[in-house]
Amino acid sequence: MAYLTETIEETGTFSSLWREDKTKFIREELASNGEKSTESHIYNINDTFSLGHTYDIDNNIKQNLNITETIREWWRGEVLEVNDEEGYFVALLKDRKGIESIAEFDISSAFDNTSEKNIYLFPGASFAFSVFTRHGYGAPEDRSRIEFNTPHIWCEDDELKSKELYNQLFPNDQPLED
């Protein structure tokens, strides 16, 4: 008997975690000694500085310093549980081959302070975890990176957008009224 064709909608895709129009929180760490760097991007609030803007720090580095990266492995993750008392969060990870894992991350390995953690870390939050080698000056460095999607800030425009979306998602229903 033939298998059914897969048309099951995924709960998110790896590429969606790197949306250019979405801000994000990035935490990078040198694998060997735990040296950390953090890039915290700002929300989608209605402000010319921060509106939907992001920049790719790695692209800047590549252009200016001739540094390249080789992705060794990546996962997309979903936070299942946050244990503040013991300082860890549990996540379901899925790698590019579809292999699933359960991992416990130290909160301190992903966030510098409580305010960052409170914004980004909650059950259901999605993130990407990647391991890569950075090539450039000196010896290659093996690093890991964790990138959290920033929660969306609800704007007046979103009300209108959601009315249109409702009609697409539920075409058999009465449209949402203004």
Add this chain to the structure above:
Amino acid sequence: MLFPSRILTKPADNEMEICVFGPGYGESIVVYIPGVGWGIIDSCVTKIEGETIIPPLLYLLALLDPPYPPLSFVVLTHPHEDHYLGLNHIINEYPGGIERVCRYDGDGIRELKIFITKQRASNNNILPNLPQIFNSMDNAVKAGATLRRLGEMTSIIDLSNTTIEGYGTTDIKLTALSPSAISVKKYIEKLFSLFPQIGKEVKPGDDKLHNMISVCLFLKIGTLQIIFGSDVESGTDDNTGWAGILSNRDCPDLWANFVKIAHHGAVSGYNTDAWTKHIKRGKPFSAITPFCKGKNSLPADEDINNYKSILNKIGITTSLILSEKIEEYYSRKVITAIKSKTKSFKIIKPHNKIGFIRYRFLLDGTVTEELAESPAKWI
């Protein structure tokens, strides 16, 4: 061969069948009711050698022969991904057609749809595929199926004096026992509290709230009483969950020959008063579909011990296999990075088999089959 030929025997005309699938994340129950036909309660998907399949649909296609009989009913008990994934495929692709599509569709469903939409507008893909499930049910109704809107004490099947060859005549009643009106009211309040506010962050909220509108099903045929507990929780007061079911003055006496244990065997689905009734005439047969997502999978060992103390044996549809041998999957460099970032890292190993628990009963209560197809087992 997804299903070995030795298990592909049809039930006799006077035999009731309950086949419970639960691949670790998901639950689906295929039932054959003499005098009524086949039905499916909820749906799940699993991966076998990389291919996504829908066990209840493939089971029926393997077991039955063309021309396929219509499915008497398809039930969505509540809007949780692990209970609905693949249901639209069943509705759209089962070749025999569907007679009844059944779901909770009362107050709060419009709000649920708005909630989903607003989350999607905020890039939160909560309850993936649920719009497709609702739309496929709507389309089935347009194609001639009957929509049954479920809630406390609503009927799916209500047949009187039906003659079953080899048994005699019997009434056949398949009834929803929940959700109660109070549960629905509380559900709507919770949904409203999660609606986005202008200028505030949009977060997906606690997914557990959808258990509040979970539909418990009660089947009575011949001398059999069967309870499908879905994800009904114990209840936060006398009017919700199992407590709400029991407090309904029209609730039948809930002794049972078989119980699909509620909420994946978790303690949150255990209600002492309900189980006092279930075991009143003897220990019922039972099945658990584990929920293997996360560090603390359901059921916990203490939950199993609790059920073992009141039941003879329990069929459990699968078990979670976690491997710490990450060197079998990733290179040394990757492992070094993983270890620098995580406290623990365990691979979820797939079974690559469709397991299930299957019971068959004669209508006088005699059990004719108890089958645990690996990785399902008895505990």
